[in-house]
Amino acid sequence: MTQKSSSSAHTFRWSYDVFLSFRGEDVRKTFVDHLYVALQQKGIHTFKDDENLEKGKSISPDLMRAIEESRIALIIFSRNYANSIWCLDELVKIMECKNLNGQIVFPVFYDVDPSTVRKQKSSFGEAFSSHEAHGCFKLQKWRAALEEAANLSGCDLPNTANAHEAKVIKQIVEDILAKLGGQRHAINAENLVGMESQMQKVYKMLGIGFGGVHFVGIFGMSGVGKTTLARVIYDNISSQFEGACFLHEVRDRSEKQGLARLQEILLSKILVIKDLRINNLFEGVNMHRHRLRYKKVLLVLDDVDHIDQLEVLAQKREWFGSGSRIIITTKDKHLLVKHDVEKIYKMRTLSDDESLELFKQYAFKKNHPTKKFEDLSAQVIKYTAGLPLALKVLGSFLYGRDLAEWRSEVERLKQIPEDEILRKLEPSFTGLKSIDQKIFLDIACFFTGKKKDSVTRVLESFNFSPIIGIKVLMEKSLITISEGRILMHQLIQEMGWHIVRREAFDYPRRYSRLWKSEDISHVLARNMGTEKIEGISLNLRKMLTDISHALERNLGTEKIKGIPLNLTNVKEVNVSATAFMPMTRLRFLKIKNAYVSQSPDILPSELSWLSWHGYPSKSLPISFQGERLVSLKLKNSRIIQLWKGSKVLGQLKYINLSHSHKLIRTPDFSGTPNLERLVLEECTSLVEINFSVGDLKKLVLLKLKNCINLKTLPKSIQLENLDVLILSGCSKLKVFPEIEEEMNRLSELYLEATAFSELPASVEKLSGVKVINLSSCKNLESLPNSIVRLKYLKELNVSKCSKLKSLPDDLGSLVSLEGLHCDDTPIQMIPSTISLLKNLKHLSLRQCNALGLHVRSSISRESMGLVFSNLSGLCSLTMLDIGGCSISDGGILCNLGFLPSLAELNLGGNTFTNISASSISGLTRLKVLQLVGCSRLEHFPELPRAIEEVHADECISLKSIHQLAKYPTLRRLSLSQCHQLHDTDMVDALWSNMLKGLYVLRNDLSICIPGSQIPMWFTYKNFGENVTLTLANNWYTDNLWGFAFCIVFERMEWCGLYDGYLQPSLGFPVNLKFKTYDGKEGDIRSIIGIKGGDMSIRNSEHTLLAYVPSRRFLQPYNNEVYSPNDWIEIVAYSTVQFDSKAWGTRLVYLDDIIEA
Structure with missing residues (x-):
């Protein structure tokens, strides 16, 4: 007979796995002893009553408790079992526990038949006759218990394993183990x-x-x-x-x-x-x-x-x-x-929800926390960052304490971590090698959250072998790498801080590393530095953020002596001119967002890494030798000249003086042969680059972007290791240097908005270059023919070069070219060799009006618009932009079918009236079609079946869209300002067709069209700026696919928005403001709209229909305390100011899609 278990078994606290009930004189020294040993060997915690317990006439409280706290009762029915009143009372108690607590009962019929026990025959009948003769009043209870127990499945020993006792015991133990398996799991995991x-x-x-x-x-x-x-x-x-x-x-x-x-x-x-x-x-x-x-x-x-x-x-x-x-x-x-x-x-750390649940178990035991503790609990959850040890320690410590004590402890944690937590964490540090301990402390104090590659470069400058060191710290679970950044659990970081403080007996001037703004200001202002200090990182913006946070959270304490009222202006730090003199071992100095009152007279010679945002001096101190200096980063400095003459800085690899607006000229670099990166971006007074820069054999990056007064470069360069050269925005730079020797490692060349009228023929020596950007070079008249010998060139951009009228005839020799951008140029002809560009993926000729004009002047018959002699060779082309090229009917429009890979096509701003049916319909991979501003277009051409987006805004002659209802994958349609469209029934058909497509493609949908009618399909409607949804119980199910919106508006300024799911899109945010059953409110947001360019709609009624998958709204909310089924109401609205006239919305379920 199958036993019925109670759910209470999952919450009952068991002390024993098995309770043995037996008649001692029958089986104690034989069968039961052997069984007990077998159970113990299998790790089954078994209670076996000793002989001295069975002396009274009633069961002792200890035995009663043992029965109650056992998962399984194992009853050995032997011939004389019923003779013992003790055994019978045990049995009654066991059966009570079975029915009340879900205890499992397993009977073993040792030398009696189950029917003898059930019906009290033979020796059991004789025993009951004896009990009855003595006037026992428990007979009925005993009989019921025996009958119930005998009906349970168990082990009938004479009929099991041929009655071989060893085999029977093995079978019993296996049965018990099987029954314990699920029970243990449920209880231990509770x-x-x-x-x-x-x-x-x-x-x-x-x-x-x-x-x-x-x-x-x-x-x-x-x-x-x-x-x-x-x-x-x-x-x-x-x-x-x-x-x-x-x-x-x-x-x-x-x-x-x-x-x-x-x-x-x-x-x-x-x-x-x-x-x-x-x-x-x-x-x-x-x-x-x-x-x-x-x-x-x-x-x-x-x-x-x-x-x-x-x-x-x-x-x-x-x-x-x-x-x-x-x-x-x-x-x-x-x-x-x-x-x-x-x-x-x-192992992963706990989520916020899990952390809160665990913390409550220890901080409040069985009591539910009152509302007044919620904010402080949230602060503890944030502090512990999902570490179970910390949650248990802090929860136990705070249990039973009042609100004031909670506040005090939470505030104290920001200064002093809990000792018990530190004791558990610190062995991870002590087990490290000495050099790895240094790396760990540097990361804890300076580099948490920083890019791994940048941190590696810094640590390499200290000769710390960081590649293996960082790997060791990862393997020992002290740091993690996420999206290329080094992360450290907050409590691990605090352990590192604690170690630094402890080593210095809590005297900041003796710390090996200074990272707290108040400690640094104190040491520098009072000239209290010592030789112990190896690193300083000062960032006042972080300090201001901490102060603001404390004020917002009402976390003030009696320790605070003063607070600056104007936090945004607190940036000055008093520094003695000789503050760094005693710091003879200082190897790392970083100052950011701080105005320093005095210029330093001395910088320590041991410095390897100097980063000082807003460096106050006109030059480096004359006495600074910098023999160990690897990186010099002085952005926004007052530097006029970095150093005079030649300075030997043999270790220096990186110089960044960006935004140093007083810098006039660069120094002599002949003493820096190992320089790899030179960044002088937006040094607006810079007029001269020292000729020695052209001889830096190890230079990898030279960045001179927006140096608007720079007029000359060295006449020649031989930078054999240069990878990236950026001269963008150097608007007075007229002559590009001659390239003396092969520079095959240069991969990127950025020359936008320079004054170059030409490039030297020696550009072909940049044989490895992959990107050349010459956009907005308004003086550029031609490209050298030698440029076609750049076999690895992938991207060429000459957009907005207003004097460039032609491309090299042998353009097809650029065999690796993938992107050619010639927007808004006076190019008159596309070389026929373009058809040889088998790898070309993107071709953009937007606003190249001269192409169309050239065609008109060169052929006698009526203009056919832009013509390519052969498109069939462009087999890899995925994007073609020929918007605004004065294209009329015919011409290139007849040849588009030769582009088998085309996925995105822009024909907007042209003057054709129709497109031949065979031209676009043959583009089987076309997903996006742009027709914006095609003012003469009257109807849509036949489109590919796989089309997903059509943008035809401002097509003022367009009269019909009925054919669009047959494309199953269409998900975005923009028809704003197409005022001749009036067929509202067709909009309903389009919307229904798009909904059907959701069954296969779970994407967002949108239609924008002139008009003011909300389709009947939308169940919630309201005239005004929002709409309210009243939610049914359990509205949020697996069958909920998303939310549909319909908005009627008169004015809207469209803008590019990004919400983490869509690409930058033409749209606006829709917010869902929800309210829960207990009055809690919250806001979640997504973006709806149409992907495309900027435009605006004014004084014209339009309707926007949109669908957003539920995950877009609800996924960010999955970790909150309340589930969506706790919501009783949703208000949909937008934070963007526009003249909305009416709103409609509907919850979209699977059935809606099937029935669409």
Whole structure:
């Protein structure tokens, strides 16, 4: 008979796995003893009452409690079981617990038949006759309990395994293990917030039930829950193995007890041997290898930090029997890699929701937090950043404290981290090599959140070997890399700060690193620097942000002595002219967003990295030798001349003096042979570049953008390693230098808005160049013929070169060219060799009016517009822009079908009246068609079936759009200011067709068209600037696909917007303001509109229909406390000011799409 379990079993706290109920004189020293040992060996925590308990006539409270706190009651029915009133009372209690607490009852019929127990026959009947003769009043309860128990499925020993006791016991143990499996999992996972999904991933890695021997590693930062996860997995599956051991704190115990002792503990546990002695590691290894090789074991090695520990505890798979699983937890990923652990799982921190749930368990126990603690709880969640250890420690500390004490502790955390948290985290640091400790402290104090490549360059300047050092810190879970930036958990960073403070006995002047604005200001203003200081990073903007945050959050304390009232002007720092003199070991100095009152007379000679935004001096100090200087970044400085004469700076690789508006000339660079990057962007007074720059053999980047008074460059350059040259905006620069030698490493050349009238023929020596940008070079008259020999050139931009009338005839020799941009130029002819450009993807000739005019003058018959002699060779072309090229009917419009890869076509601003049916319909890959401003176009041509976007705004002659309803993938249609369109029924048909397409393509949709009618399909309507949706219960389901909007308006200024999902688009934000059942309100936003160029609509009624997938609105809200089904109302509106006349909206479900 299947037992019915109660849901309360999942919340009841069990102390024992099994309670043994039996008649002592029948089976205690035989069957029960053997069964008890077998259960214990499998790690099944079993309660067996001792002989001295069964002396009274009633069950003791301790025994009652043992029954109540056991998951399973194992009842051994023997011949004399019913003779004992004690046993019968136990049985009644057990059956009560089964019915109340969901306890599992497993009967074993040792030497009696189940029917004898059920019907109280034979010895059971005799026992009841005796009890009845003595006038016992419990007979009815006993009979009911016996009958219920005998009807349960269990083990009938005489009919099981041929009554072989050993086999029967093995079968019973296996049955108990099976019943415990699910129970343990549910109970242990009950309060493990955020662990369930992680457990499932590790279970999958373990492959329980399959053969072979598998090692699985779990790594992550201290306090993230590695041990907890391994423990609950161990508890859930250990019973499925022949032997199991969870070896806690291997790192700490190996230091204190020695590895041989850990070998003893491991083997004793798995082999169930008491008083095992191992004399040395070699003996322990041999015993591991020989005693476990045929045994299916589960072994957890917790907090391993050295390969030696694995070598003696779990060296090889061959040490263990088939089906064995070894789980290793560590902070060091590389340790797992080095040991050939095949499957590795990285622990994640908790989400904000999970963090709040865990924190509440410790801070409020079973009590729900009151509203007054919500803000402070949120601050703790932000501070702990998902680290379970910190949440538990702080939650426990704050439990039972009042609001004032909470505020005090939260404020104190900003200055002093909790000691218990630091003690747990610090071993991660102490286990590092000395040089890696320096890298860690530098990152903690200066570089968290910075780009990895930039940080690597800085650390390389200190000779710290950062490539391997950063990798080590990642492997040891001290840092992570995300989107190319180095990130460090806030509490790990605070540990680093704490270490720096502790080493200096909390005296800022003795800190090795200064990073707090108040400490730096204090030390510099009072000339209190010492030789201990190695690095300083001052950023006053961060300090101002912190002050503003404190004021907003009402976090003031009695420690604050004053606050500047005008925060935006607090940028001055008093610095003594000799403040840096005592800092003889200073290697890193960064000052930003701070006005320094005095110029430094002395800078330490040990400086490797100097970055001073707004450097106050006219030049570097004369005494500064800079022998170790690698990087010099003095943006927005007052520098006039960096140094006079020649200065030997052999280590210098990087100079950036951008926006130094007083800089007149560059210094002599002959003493900086290793310079790799020279950035002088927007040095508006710069008139001269020293000729020595042309000899910098290692220069990779030369950036002189917007140096508007720069008139000359060195006459020749031989920068053999130069990769990028930027002269954009140097509007007085007329002559490009001759290129003396091959510069095949130059890949990008930016010459926009310069005064060059030509490029030298030696440009062909830039044989590796990939990008040349000459846009807005208004004096440029021609390109050198040698440019066609640049075999690797991919992008050529000559747009807005107002004197450029032709392109090289042999243009087709640019075999790698992918992008050719000639917008708004007087080019009169496209060379016929363009058809040879097999790799050309983008061709833009927008507003090239002379192309059309040339055609008119060169042919006698009526103009056919722009003509290409052959388009068939442009097999890779995906984008063609010939808008505003005075194209009339015929010409190129007849040849477009020869472009098989074309995906985007702009024909806007031209004067044709129609497009031949075969021309565009044959472009099977065309997705976007631009026809904006085609004022003579009367009807749409036949379009490809796969078309997605049509933009035909300001097509004032357009009268019909009925043919657009047949394109299943159309999702954006813009027809603003097409005032001859009046067919509202056709809009309904178009919208229905677009909705059908959602079943295949889950995209956004939009139609903009003249008119003022909201289709009947929209269920919520309102005249005005918003619309309200009243929500049904459980409105948010898996079948909700999105939100549809209809807005009638008279005026709108369109602008490019970006919301993280759409490309920059022509549209505006729509907000959903929601209200929950308990009065909470919030706002979420998305963008609706039409992709295209800028335009505006004024004094003309238009209707915009749009659909937005639900994920666009709701995905950013998934981590909030309230789910969308807690909402009772939504108000849709826009924050953009426009004259909206009416709104309509509808929730779009799957059925709406199917029925469209």
